[in-house]
Amino acid sequence: MTAVTIIGAGNLGGAVAALAAKAGAQVQVLARDPEKAHTIAAPLGADAGTLGDHLTGDIVVLALPYHAVSAVLDTYAGALAGKTLVDVTNPVDFATFDALVVPADSSAARIIQDAVPQATVVKAFNTNFGATLATGTAGPLATTVLIAGDDQAAKQAVAGLVTAGGLRAIDAGSLKRARELEALGFLQLTLAAGGKTPWTGGFALVG
Structure with missing residues (x-):
């Protein structure tokens, strides 16, 4: 059985936890506030805990704002060896909503991979809102990760989790493509924040 640890108890973390549970994975939810983790985990029959607890997942999902990631990597220094580390972040300057805060020739995923070379970083879920993961649709189309x-x-392994949970998974290429995925996620966030598109919608893929 696949084991998945979700670090973070926001909307996206809750949606990924529910997806993993639907896929039949053993799920652990960790957060700074254990009550928030429990709120997500309990209906899923998942385990809940506090940030810093032992990681039970072979797949670890960083369902956090980008600025919070480095502290989590420090907390689990050495414990991420051999793990598949899923980066869902969009490194947006939330003060201005006008730029990404990573170098133009890099990405949040690349920076995370360089910080934890003993883990394997995969970029996923950053172009999805929690609502489209939860409903399985983006407008009239199936949600694609x-x-x-x-x-x-x-x-x-990540794609198998997605498809077993009832969604579509598309291989977007090497980790270099994380830069483009983050730009797409950034655009989607700015459109929603500006009221141009709903937080319950988002980009969909035809075909």
Whole structure:
């Protein structure tokens, strides 16, 4: 059985936890506030805990704002070796909503991979809102999760989780493509924040 740890108890973390549970995975939800983790985990029959607890998942999902990631990586220094680390972040400057805060030739996923070379980083879920993961649709179309990474087995493991949970998974290429995925996620966020599109919608893929 696949084991998945979700770090973060926001809308996206809750949606990914529900998806993983639907896929038949053993799920652990960790958060700074254990009550929030329990609120997500209890209806799913999942385990809940506090940030810093032992990681039970072979797949670890960083369902956090980008600015919170480095502290989590420090907390689990050495414990991420051999794990598939799923980066869902969009490194947006939330003060201005006008820029990404990573270098133009890099990405949040690349920076995370460089910080934890003993783990395998996969970019996924950053182009999805929690609502479209939960409903399985983006407008009239099935929700599609775009996945990028350099390790084919790790990407297949994440894709298998997505498809077993009832959604579509598309291999978007190597970890270099995380930059484009983050730009797409950034655009989707700015459109929603500006009231141009709903937070319950988002980009969909035809075909």
